[in-house]
Amino acid sequence: MRGRDIGWKIFVIVCAALVPLLFALNAIQADRYMKAQDEIKALEQKQVELVEENKRLITDISLLSSGERIGKIAEEELGMRKAESEEIVRVEMRR
Numbered sequence: 001m002r003g004r005d006i007g008w009k010i011f012v013i014v015c016a017a018l019v020p021l022l023f024a025l026n027a028i029q030a031d032r033y034m035k036a037q038d039e040i041k042a043l044e045q046k047q048v049e050l051v052e053e054n055k056r057l058i059t060d061i062s063l064l065s066s067g068e069r070i071g072k073i074a075e076e077e078l079g080m081r082k083a084e085s086e087e088i089v090r091v092e093m094r095r
Contacts, residue, residue, distance in 0.1 A: 063069070074080040
């Protein structure tokens, strides 16, 4: 009987020691979870900012590459004009 009592006491002591350990592990896991949530929120915010910047850049590209704008710069700033059909020379290359 005495061996049974010692085994039971060891079991109770081990269980009593495990409870605080499990609480500590739970607290550590909760902290890691909160940090991961904060990181996800920051990354989602950064993604929103990058999408908005990308939209703005696409709009800028569309405006800057428009044929009307390029033609205006060619004529006004570079003094260019459209070539007349008789000024166009076609070169044919044979392989």
